[in-house]
Amino acid sequence: MSSVSLSGRYLDGSGAERDCTLRGDRPEELELTGSHALVPGERIVCRIPGLGLLRGRAAERVNGAFRFELEAGSAQRERLAARLAWYAAQAKGAPDRREAVRVVPIRTEVVVTWQGAEILGHLRDVSTTGASIDLTLRPEIGTSVTVGWRRGHVARHTEKGIGVRFALPLSPQDVTESIVL
Numbered sequence: 001m002s003s004v005s006l007s008g009r010y011l012d013g014s015g016a017e018r019d020c021t022l023r024g025d026r027p028e029e030l031e032l033t034g035s036h037a038l039v040p041g042e043r044i045v046c047r048i049p050g051l052g053l054l055r056g057r058a059a060e061r062v063n064g065a066f067r068f069e070l071e072a073g074s075a076q077r078e079r080l081a082a083r084l085a086w087y088a089a090q091a092k093g094a095p096d097r098r099e100a101v102r103v104v105p106i107r108t109e110v111v112v113t114w115q116g117a118e119i120l121g122h123l124r125d126v127s128t129t130g131a132s133i134d135l136t137l138r139p140e141i142g143t144s145v146t147v148g149w150r151r152g153h154v155a156r157h158t159e160k161g162i163g164v165r166f167a168l169p170l171s172p173q174d175v176t177e178s179i180v181l
Contacts, residue, residue, distance in 0.1 A: 004087045008048035010034060022048050023065065025088050027077045031065040032058065038066045049138060050157040051083055102127045105179050112162075114145040121147075121161060126179055128169045135161040148181030 010020045010032070024030035032044065038058040046054040046068075059067040072080065102125035112121045112135060124132040131147055138161065139145060143154045147164055156163040170179075 004084050006048050006050060006087065008046055008051075010044050010046040012036065012038065012044060013042040020046060022046060022051070022054075022068065024068075025084055027070050027072070027080045027084070030056075030068040030070060031062055032068040033065040040066070044068070049159060050087070051080060052140065052157070054080070101175075102132075103175055103177055103179070106177050107180055110148050110181050112145055112147055112164075114139045114143050123181070124158075124161070126170075126175060126181070128172055128175050130155060130163060130165040131181070132158060132163050133161045134158075138162055150181050 004025055005021055005023045007019070007021050009017055011017055012034075016036070018035045020032055020034040022030060022032055032038070032046070038044070040058055040060060042058045044056055044058055046056075048054060054068075054070060055072070056068050056070045059069045061067075070077070070080070104125050105123050108122045108124075110121050110123050110131075110133065112119050112133060117137070119135055119137055121133040121135040124134060130152060131150075133147065138157055139154050141154050141157065145152055145154060145162075145164055147166075150166050150170075151168075152164040152166040154162050155165040
C-alpha cells in the first residue's frame with residue numbers, strides 16, 4: 001500500500017465539488033477515493049494541498065478506489081514526483097531539512113498580501129530565511145508575497161498553509177520569540 005495519502009477536494013464531470021483522498025507514491029500510480037462514486041472515463045480536477053491542481057480522468061477501480069490518470073506534461077509530472085517523494089519520506093519519519101533554526105513568535109498574527117489580496121494568517125515559525133504560516137487560502141508556489149513588511153515568495157505548501165522564503169534574510173539576532181513581521 002502507498003505511504004502517501006493526502007486529502008483534498010475534486011470537481012467531478014457534473015461540476016460538483018466533493019471531498020477526496022489521493023493515494024500514491026508516483027504520478028503513474030495515483031488512486032482517488034471520493035465521497036461519491038466515480039465513473040470510469042470521467043474527467044476530474046483535484047486540488048490537493050501541497051500538490052496543487054491536478055487534472056485527469058478516472059480509470060478502472062483498484063483497491064476500492066479509482067486509478068487517477070493524470071493529464072500533465074513532463075515538467076509537471078517531475079514536480080509532482082518530487083513532492084510525492086518528499087511526502088513519502090516524511091511518512092517514514094525523515095527529518096526536516098530546512099537549513100535555518102526556527103523560533104515560534106509570541107505574536108503569531110500576521111497579514112499576508114499577494115496580488116491585491118490581504119489575508120490574516122498565523123505564524124507557525126520564523127527563521128532568518130523564511131516563515132511557515134497557517135492560511136485559509138494558499139497562493140501558488142512561486143507567488144510573490146509580503147508577510148507583514150517582509151517580501152518573499154511561496155516556497156512550499158504545508159498541510160495548513162504555506163512556507164515563505166524571504167527575499168532578503170533576517171539578521172540572526174532579530175529572530176527571537178519577540179519578532180514582529
